[in-house]
Amino acid sequence: MEPNEPMEPARREAPAAVHAEGIVKRFGPTVALDGVRLTVRPGESHALVGRNGAGKSTMVSVLTGLHRPDAGQVSFGGEPAPAFGDTTAWQSKIACVYQKSMVVPDLTVAENLFLNNYGLDRSGTGGRFIGWRGLRQRARDLLAGYGVEVDPNVRAKDLPVEQRQFVEIARALSFGARLIILDEPTAQLDARGIQRLFDKLRELQSQGVAFLFISHHLQEVYELCTAVTVYRDARHVLTAPVAELSKADLVSAMTGESASAAAAWHAAGAVAPGPETEPVLRTEGLALDGEFEPLDLAVRPGEVLGVAGAAASGATALGEVLVGMRRATSGQVAMHGRTVKPGSVPHALDAGIGYIPEDRHLQGLVADRSVAENATLTVTDQLGPWGTVLPSRTREFARSMIESLDIKTQGPEQPVSGLSGGNQQKVVVARALARGPSALVALRPTAGVDVKSKDSLLGVVRRVADEGSAAVIISDELDDLRVCDRVLALFHGRVVASFGSGWTDRELVAAMEGVGERE
Known part of the structure; x- marks a missing residue:
């Protein structure tokens, strides 16, 4: 570079979709989160994993505004989180698609998409009465915008599980949320449903939508996510690129135990029953x-x-x-x-x-x-x-059962x-x-x-x-x-x-x- 040649300005990294630092949450004497942190970038699919009781669910409650942390800060896109209790403001930042579907089964897709937001007249622009034609057209436009092929007139209970999830994701995005938490989204899906869900998530990532993926299925973490954060016993253990972390090391981080050989399920010396044994x-x-x-x-x-x-x-x-x-x-x-x-x-x-x-x-x-x-x-x-x-x-x-199990x-x-x-x-x-x-x-x-x-x-x-x-x-x-x-x-x-x-x-x-x- 010549002495008088102007320097190229440094490229600024886009602010994180969400950044949580030093989060502490107590429930009485129980410490559910002990100074944990989490950062998810725009367009990133980030896994949050850990054993039951590690603090994942509590962190989701903090990120979605359901619980106020006792210490620490949360920001979205570089800006402080909305005031706790302001549901509308939180919906514009983040949404969660839970393992148990939150759609109303007897309502149509269109009705679920605009639940509590039906204020459309017959022209579809606003008024005291619901304009059903306009509502359905608005639903078609919203679903098409995110590439979701679902009939807005179908009742939610008649949809396959992954399509109900697509509807929930589309609803969240309609509020302006650019960060979606997926809490065990594949628990009720078969292999084809999982693949369709993952294809849709990748498509939305390319549009800048970020996902926080919570799952106990580690193979899915490796298939979908680029980064992973591990919590254990209410504390942050590690954050790393998925490609740089072996499955054995990930399990070790989750359990606090060194990797071992596959579990020996059969009792030592156990003999498989022969065909002559009377069936139970x-x-x-x-x-x-x-x-x-x-x-x-x-x-x-x-x-x-x-x-x-x-x-x-x-x-x-x-x-x-x-x-x-x-x-x-x-x-x-x-x-x-x-x-x-x-x-x-x-x-x-x-x-x-x-x-x-x-x-x-x-x-x-x-x-x-x-x-x-x-x-x-x-x-x-x-x-x-x-x-x-x-x-x-x-x-x-x-x-006796509590002790036995x-x-x-x-x-x-x-x-x-x-x-x-x-x-x-x-x-x-x-x-x-x-x-x-x-x-x-x-x-x-x-x-x-x-x-x-x-x-x-x-x-x-x-x-x-x-x-x-x-x-x-x-x-x-x-x-x-x-x-x-x-x-x-x-x-x-x-x-x-x-x-x-x-x-x-x-x-x-x-x-x-x-x-x-x-x-």
Whole structure:
């Protein structure tokens, strides 16, 4: 450069979509966040990971204005966060798409998009009355602007899960938010739905939208995100580019433990049951029209059978038929050779079938009830004489389950809604085990829980089998299926492959997606 040549001005980096520094949040004596930080750049997909109880949910509440931090600062685009309590101002900065959909199921897409903002006359520009034609056209324009192909006249409950998520994202962007928090967005999606969601997120990133991605599925972090922040025990552990962090190092950061070999699920010296052993659970010609074709299963004492299948495979329907939640079109379920009354949950329970449902929020828990009440729902007939329920006996029973499953709680009387996701799931498992089932049927048992809780829950399933019962795990999560002695792959209601314990990720995923068959 010549002495008199003007210097090129330094390039200024765009301010962060969100920057949080020194955030502290206490709930009574509990420190939920201890001086943590987080920075997400415009157009970035940034993962926030950590075990249950690490502080992720509390941080989301602070970022969305639901909780005021006791210390620290939050800024959006270089400007201080709005005043806490100013909901409209916060919506213009940030929005959250939760694992549990927040759309109103009986309203149309258009009505959900402009909920509490219907002020349109017939011209679609404003007035005292709602101009439905204008509302629908405005919805079409909004959805088209973000490339979301959804009919605004369809009721939200009739949309696939990922399209409901697209609607929530579009609604958030319509308020001006350029940062979207995705809290376990893939928990209820099959592989194709996940891919469609990720494609849409990448498209929106190219328009400058930033995403904070919260997930327990580390493979998705590596597939979607460019940066990751780890919290552990309410503290910030690290922030790093995803490409520079191995999966082993990421798990170590989350758990505080050094990387180790894969968990040894099978007890030392355990012997797989032979074909001559009488099955605990058997199906013969079991079928449900529109869901799965006639199916013969035999699950023996000491065995964990895996059924691998995506959302449209019929696997979930199979699990619901086994436990009596749905009535089969044909065929039968038998326990120890005795036919189980079809479509009857009480009869399935009496026959010795325990059930871990797919969605703990909808089917697994009564949120406003205590840990003790939830854990003992299936054994109320055993908690007092002549059909009464004695609180003391309920608490005693619950304490034994809390100790057995290592449920982190303040006691049996704590509302189950106050537990972390992993501990809530353990309560669901406690309820399933309360009657000492001979066969345990688990649908996606580790959905929405952290790595450590996942190992613990799968270890419980393995222990049930090793103690002489049978277990069936129905899931599309590969980690869930590693605990199994054998795995059947379902595709469009038909068994397309059967694997022993030595399957590879590639061949099992190929079978679930219908691109590889092995009998």
